[in-house]
Amino acid sequence: MTDPIAAWHAEHVYFKRLLDLLHKQVDVFSTGQRPNYELMLDILHYLRHYTDQFHHPREDVAFARLARHCPDMKLTLDRLTQEHRVIARAGTTLLKYLEEATAEAVIPLAEIEVAAATYLVYYGNHIAREEEDVLSRAAQVLTADDWEAVRAAVPVGHDPLFGDHPEERYREVRRQIALEA
Ligand SMILES: [Fe+2]
Numbered sequence: 145m146t147d148p149i150a151a152w153h154a155e156h157v158y159f160k161r162l163l164d165l166l167h168k169q170v171d172v173f174s175t176g177q178r179p180n181y182e183l184m185l186d187i188l189h190y191l192r193h194y195t196d197q198f199h200h201p202r203e204d205v206a207f208a209r210l211a212r213h214c215p216d217m218k219l220t221l222d223r224l225t226q227e228h229r230v231i232a233r234a235g236t237t238l239l240k241y242l243e244e245a246t247a248e249a250v251i252p253l254a255e256i257e258v259a260a261a262t263y264l265v266y267y268g269n270h271i272a273r274e275e276e277d278v279l280s281r282a283a284q285v286l287t288a289d290d291w292e293a294v295r296a297a298v299p300v301g302h303d304p305l306f307g308d309h310p311e312e313r314y315r316e317v318r319r320q321i322a323l324e325a
């Protein structure tokens with residue numbers, strides 16, 4: 145069976161790659177050029193539809209289990225759980241802007257710039273906290289029963305971008321990731 149901590153960390157590495165790509169597009173705003181809204185939209189689509197619906201619900205269960213073993217971590221874990229809700233809400237807003245921008249609707253650049261830059265920083269810090277404060281403790285204390293509960297939290301989702309059979313809509317995101325590698 146796959147080591148759950150290794151799988152958890154691997155997903156964070158994937159998400160950070162996406163945030164790096166998003167960052168490159170946010171940098172374009174300051175040049176006065178048009179960012180690649182289509183690419184940004186695909187990244188947000190993935191984060192909103194895969195990460196928010198599979199990765200985060202599993203973490204919510206892992207955090208609750210971890211808090212039972214480690215009461216000293218409860219505040220940190222509660223904050224991270226709350227951040228999942230904030231990330232989902234912020235992602236919905238940004239996704240809407242990007243859908244409008246790609247549909248050629250007139251939407252103030254500053255709105256998209258602020259939403260994207262804020263999302264990026266907030267999300268990056270969130271992943272860093274999990275990597276630094278949570279994963280090694282989880283590796284030490286979570287039991288087989290805890291991991292079973294984490295797995296059972298949501299049905300196993302096919303990863304449409306980094307999985308074995310990526311969806312066509314993510315072709316450009318995959319190409320960009322390969323260029324960065
Ligand atoms: Fe998280």
Ligand SMILES: [Fe+2]
Pocket residue numbers: 156199203271274
């Ligand atoms: Fe995470």
